[in-house]
Amino acid sequence: MILYDSARAPNPRRVRWVMAEKNITDVEIVETDIFKGEHRTPDYVRRAGVPNVPALTIDDDTTITESLAICHYLESVYPEPNVFGRDAREVAVIEMWTRRAEMMVATPLMLTVRHSHPALAAIETKSAEFAAVQRQGAERALSFFNQRLADSEFIAGHRVTMADIVAFCSLDFARMIKFRPDEAHTDLARWADMMRARPAAQAGVG
Ligand SMILES: N[C@@H](CCC(=O)N[C@@H](CS)C(=O)NCC(=O)O)C(=O)O
Known part of the structure; x- marks a missing residue:
């Protein structure tokens, strides 16, 4: 998996936070500097569908954006510790x-x-x-x-x-x-x- 991240931005931080709580280590982090417009390049927008970070590309090459959707996906793959509810x-x-x-x-x-x-x-x-x-x-x-x-x-x-x-x-x-x-x-x-x-x-x- 590849996470398109941006160190100072708050929405990618949600994903990094969930990864840390769950001790997820098999995600490659690609720093995407939004202040330099790296999220607006044609390649990035083609991949992510929107000029936003975070984006997560998973193993079948699907790219998920929206930090909450990404965190939900990570919870499905790594259920514990749980952050979205168990019942x-x-x-x-x-x-x-x-x-x-x-x-x-x-x-x-x-x-x-x-x-x-x-x-x-x-x-x-x-x-x-x-x-x-x-x-x-x-x-x-x-x-x-x-x-x-x-x-x-x-x-x-x-x-x-x-x-x-x-x-x-x-x-x-x-x-x-x-x-x-x-x-x-x-x-x-x-x-x-x-x-x-x-x-x-x-x-x-x-
Ligand atoms: N609802 C989206 C919001 C994503 C978003 O707005 N990300 C900001 C960084 S925190 C961004 O990419 N901004 C770039 C821009 O506005 O050009 C999510 O939760 O991931």
Whole structure:
């Protein structure tokens, strides 16, 4: 298998994180520098179908994009440790929280960074007004997640799941613009410290 990765980007990091949690080592990593437009070359777009990373080419030469689809594929091949759920209830609860993490936290935070950080001018036509609206949405969502984490060790329950990985990778990415969650969100901070301390947090970083 080949993973088309990009070291500083948050969506490929989800895949590297899942690979690390599962101790998957048989994937060749091809660094694809999105700041140099390497994801827009005709060869890359022909292979991936879209000018995005991550992309995973598997042994029959199928290429999968969408970080969650890639992680799901990896879970099917390497079921443990499980991050998508083991029974009907878990699968549904984890999917619910993963979708909330994606739509309420990851998307607005990624858009805030894209529309704020000077380096992202290479891939985004920036709007400060749009960034401000996205940032407000992310802050509201983080308050909601802080409440959730007051009652739950991890976002979807008692162990790390895809929901935590999606939320944390975007929160950590937003450090690029010095975004810090509200200091009053102590349960969110406890959870973020726990995520940062996991060995998988280091996968392909630095
Ligand atoms: N929904 C996709 C999003 C992929 C995506 O937007 N990747 C970013 C990097 S995090 C990218 O390739 N950006 C390049 C660009 O916007 O030109 C996923 O989850 O994989």
